[in-house]
Amino acid sequence: MAVTASGVFRRTAIERADQRVSWERTDQAFFSSGACHVLAWTCRDFYPDQGIALAALYLGDFEHPLHVYARWGRWVFDASGWNLESELLQANSDFEGLPVREVETIRTDLREFCEKHVHRQPHQYWADPTERARAYVARYNPPWL
Template structure:
C-alpha cells in the first residue's frame, strides 16, 4: 500500500471535543488522527518475536508529535498499512509543506501519552484495542512477502 499523509484526516474541532463523534469516523481516519499511537502499540504487541519500535513524527518547530507509527527494519506501519519509512516521512512532509523529523519512542506508551497529551485506551469512548487489532489484521507484514 502507498503511504498517505496523516494530516489529510486531521480531526475537526467537534471530533476533538466529542469522543463519540471521533470514534464514529472510518477506521482509516480514526487511526490516522487520534488513535495512531494505539494502532502502533498494537502492532508491536501483535508481533512480539519482531523488534518493532514505536516512532513519533514531529513537524518542524513542534514540541508534540503529529503522528505515531510502528517501525521494523526500514518499514513503517500506520493507518496506510506497511510502507517504507522514508516514503512515509516524505509524504507527510510534502503534505504539511514543512520538514518533519522522527524520533523513536523510548519507554512505555503510558509515559509517552502523559508527556505528549495522548489518550490511553481507557480514555476513549469505547475500547480501541479490539478495533486496532482488527484493522492491523487487514495488512500482511513485510516479512511474509
C-alpha cells in the same frame, strides 16, 4: 495501500470535542489522526517476536509528535498499512509543508508517552480502541511474509 499523510484525516472541531463522533470515523481516519499511537503500540504487541520499534515523527517546530508509527527496519506500519519509512516521512512533510525535524525512537510505555505528549490512553476514548486496532493490524500482511 499508498501512504496517506495523517493530516489528511485531521479531526474537525466536533470530532475533537465529541469522542463518539471521532470514534465513528473510518478506521483509517481514526488511526491516522487521534489514535495513531494506539495503533503503533498494538502493532508492536501483535508481532512480539519481530523486534518492532515505535517512532514519533516531529515536523517543523511542533512541540509534540505529529504522528506515531511502528517501525521494522525500513518498513513502517500506520493507518496506511505497511510502507517504506521514507515514503511515510515524505508524504507527511509534503502535506504539512514542513521539513521533518526529527524521528525519535520511543522508549517509554504507552501510559508515559500519553502523559508526556497529551495523548489519550485507551481507556480515555469513547470505547477502548485496542480491539479495533488489533483487527486493523490483522488486515495487512507484514513485509516479512
